[in-house]
Amino acid sequence: MRIWTTGGLLAGVAVLALAAPALAQVSLVGEWSPRYHEDQPDRIPGPELGDYTGLPLTDGARLSADSWDASRLTLREHQCKVHNGPYILHGPIQFRLWEDKDPQTQQLVALQVYLNTYEQSRTIWMDGRPHPPEFAPHTWQGFSTGKWDGDILTVYTTHIKQEWIRRNGVPNSEKSTMIEHFIRHGNIMTHLVQWTDPVYLAEPLWRSEEFVLNERTAGNWLWPCEYVDEIVDRPHSAVPHYLPGKSPFDGDFAYRYGVPVEAAKGGAETTYPEYMAKLKTLPKPSKPAAGSGSK
């Protein structure tokens, strides 16, 4: 009996081992809606001009953001730009995820994602294919390959278009790459992003969001966009921007919220817990000079 039981156990283990690929990971299929309890002011109403807190920016990123004039979004070619891969799940959005399987083998080929904001489609290739060569086109959502680490889906994305890291003009570059982790806990999914950008980030930026599985279908909106001429008397080739040091909003955010100017400007140091001690030693911001945008 003892021998039979051992044999039975071994047989059972063998069966489970064979079945392992089908049971190995959780399914992420479904329609997902975000919860905005984390970083809500940044994600929904949007950040204030000059608020770079918590971002490990390079000096170049700071200059670019300080130069940014929101009127640039009124240019024809800027109007229909969308949030790119590293940003889009941070903003207002719902998404639908489904699996593409080879009909002959039932092996997973790709995960498909429809992102309702901006009508974006994304493919996460799961079949081990390589990324395109460096001279291939970039897209808003980039080129993604994924693999399962147990129940965690890890996705690596390259070939991402330039857009922004924060919705107040902090740019990202086309040299950005992204590693994501999708972690499901029941009907909640945690999404972690590690965003690397050798141009505008001094260190990788980590972000996270939570999503809830929808039991009723949603998130299949369309998002048509057609540019219009918003400002009629502007020269054809003008690009709205502020010259260095000339932004009317310079210092406004720091003064309004009592954040030390240095901290408001971000940087890698400001993202670490140790910075809290230094923060207490920094002077309170003074009222921006006359002529600034201080309110």
Place this chain on the structure above:
Amino acid sequence: MTTQRTLFAVCVLLGAAGFAQRVSTQAPAARPAPAPAELASIHVQGNVYMLVGAGGNIAVQIGDDGVLVVDTGLAQNADRVIAAIKKLSPKPIRWVLNTHFHPDHTGGNEAVAKAGSKTNGGPAEILAHENVLTRMSAPANKIPTAAWPTDTYFPEEKDIYFNGEAVMLFHDVAAHTDGDSIVHLRKSDVLVAGDVFVTTSYPFIDQANGGSIQGELNALNRILDIAVPAHEQEGGTYVIPGHGRICDEADVLEYRDMVTIVRDRVQDMIKRGLTLDQVKAARPTLDYDLHYGSDTGFVTTAGFVEAVFKDLSNPKGKPVVR
């Protein structure tokens, strides 16, 4: 996305040295570049492919009428260019178009033209703006006659029709050089920009050969005028840069914005009386340096700033905003 899927089938790696090879100005004595055994060939869209690794990027349009080639790379890579073209089509090369005269874009002219035929067994026609012929035929450059354009144009636009599509050449005065053409393969919806648009560096304003910052901007704005994105500012018209990766309008837009912003900053500094050294010290390109900047090589950050400064300091005779 069809283009990206197609690109997957093409994974011939780029020889970085040949890719990074840039140009000289007055005396086009190109440095020899170690070349890969085989050039990378990528389907861009419609009838158009891009060859990478021969110097400047090369566009190849194929069809029933034969082959049309835009730019020919460095001379020492001509055999590989011809081999790569023959892999794309068994038809004869009928047309060679040049976006400008620099040797990383025209070095293979003679060999590529002779590998094809236009009439009576003669070499393929070489078409370019007339200033390309002027530059290439300058005695100091010692470029063989067989490499010179055999057909030139001087107005703002020149059209031909080949392989069932309109091929339109647009000239902007004094841009990267004084002889630039932007080539639009209209049915395939691919623009070949030459070096007025690159993704690998700041623009090279070749002032010694008639280039200017405002002409450069006019050319970039022309690309934006022609290009039409497909969906949410992505895809649609594709743009082959003189060097670097395949782009669309959104990519050219960011580059145009960058060049415009740097121009405006330098212009403001000139108005405030700053010298060239002071302008360089103020780093008007700081936000773009980690992307496009370099302290070494052919196109340096300092060289770009200096070109903009000199051009704006002496605007007489330079192009105006188009």
